[in-house]
Amino acid sequence: MSTPENIHTEFHRMLGRDAKEAQLKQRGHVFWFYGLSGSGKSTLANALERKLAEQGFITKILDGDNIRSGLNSDLGFSDADRQENIxxxxxxxxxxxxxxxxxxxxxxxxxxxxxxxxxEIVGVDDITPVYVEASFETCAERDVKGLYAKAAAGGVKNFTGKDSSFEAPVAGDPDWTITTDNQTEEESLNQLLEKVLPLIKNS
Ligand SMILES: Nc1ncnc2c1ncn2[C@@H]1O[C@H](COP(=O)(O)OS(=O)(=O)O)[C@@H](OP(=O)(O)O)[C@H]1O
Ligand SMILES: Nc1ncnc2c1ncn2[C@@H]1O[C@H](COP(=O)(O)OP(=O)(O)O)[C@@H](O)[C@H]1O
Incomplete structure (x- = not known):
């Protein structure tokens, strides 16, 4: 992180992450769910949050439509705006x-x-990218928000998977993949829980 001129950051005096984690009896971690609109990112993030809350974990979900209604309401879907969004x-x-x-x-x-x-921003040891995979056809069939029908009729600019590209992970990427096309929500949730818990339990 580069510090702008005349700015003197205060991080060193603050109570550190270790102390916070000890207080919360957990380890902080970021699970970065990504994938096409309608692939299941929000469904799985919410299901996980509820399951983990039952076990006493403190979590936070950051979700595209929510952030784009507030902090990032000035951004659209061009490549440059998506970059600034992220x-x-x-x-x-x-x-x-x-x-x-x-x-x-x-x-x-x-x-x-x-x-x-x-x-890079979060820190590679603290983030797990999770590819929530579902085909464009599956997502279009689900069409949770009516966006696929709208895009097909030409009503959504830069729609991901149509006129704005989506890149799947490639071999060697550290990403987890969870494929939701033919899996129940419960199956996907259980598969994730098994991998999430060891990373956040305070050993
Ligand atoms: N053009 C276009 N393409 C894709 N998605 C669109 C578009 N316009 C609006 N939406 C809605 O915005 C949500 C995606 O925003 P994100 O911030 O996740 O997008 S990005 O990461 O910056 O690419 C996305 O939410 P999810 O369905 O949860 O993925 C849509 O509801
Ligand atoms: N295995 C699964 N995991 C997650 N969602 C699933 C699964 N199978 C079917 N679905 C359905 O797919 C849709 C995903 O929508 P949503 O979670 O809003 O997607 P996203 O946040 O990626 O845009 C929901 O209607 C959900 O019920």
């Missing part, structure tokens, strides 16, 4: 992480370079 979200995510919180993000994050930027 940059700001990653910075906010890091603040929650510093407080020892388990964060689930739910953003399309369509390009590998955007995911790399998020990892």
């Amino acid at each position: 940059r700001r979200i990653a910075e906010v995510t890091r603040l929650f992480l510093d407080a020892g919180i388990v964060v689930f993000t739910s953003f399309i994050t369509p390009k590998r370079e955007l995911r790399a930027a998020a990892r």
Whole structure:
């Protein structure tokens, strides 16, 4: 992180993340859910949050439509705006992480370079990118928000998977993949829980 001229950051005097994590009896971590609109990011983030709350974990979900209604309401869906969207979200995510919180993000994050930027800002050891995979056809069939029908009729500019590209992870990327096309929500949730818990339990 570069510090602008005449700015003197205060991080060193603050109670550190270790102390926060000890207080919360958990380890903070960021699970960066990404994938097409309708793939299941928000559904799984919410289901996980509720399951973990039952076990006493403190979590926070950051979700695309919510953030785009507030902090990022000045941004659209051009490549440059998506880049700025992800940059700001990653910075906010890091603040929650510093407080020892388990964060689930739910953003399309369509390009590998955007995911790399998020990892860089958050810190590679503290973030797990989770590809919520579902085909364009599956998502269009679900059409949770009516956006696929609207896009097909030409009513949505830069729609991901149609006129704005989505890059799947490639071999060697550290990302988890959860494929929701033919899996129940419960199956996906259980698969995730098994992998999430070891990363956030305070050993
Ligand atoms: N053009 C276009 N393409 C894709 N999605 C669109 C678009 N316009 C609006 N929406 C709605 O915005 C949500 C995606 O915002 P994100 O911040 O996650 O996008 S990105 O990460 O910056 O690419 C997305 O939410 P999810 O369905 O939860 O993915 C949509 O509800
Ligand atoms: N295995 C699964 N995991 C998550 N969602 C699923 C699954 N199978 C079907 N769905 C359905 O897919 C839709 C996903 O919508 P949503 O979670 O809003 O997607 P996103 O946040 O990626 O835009 C929901 O209607 C959900 O019920």
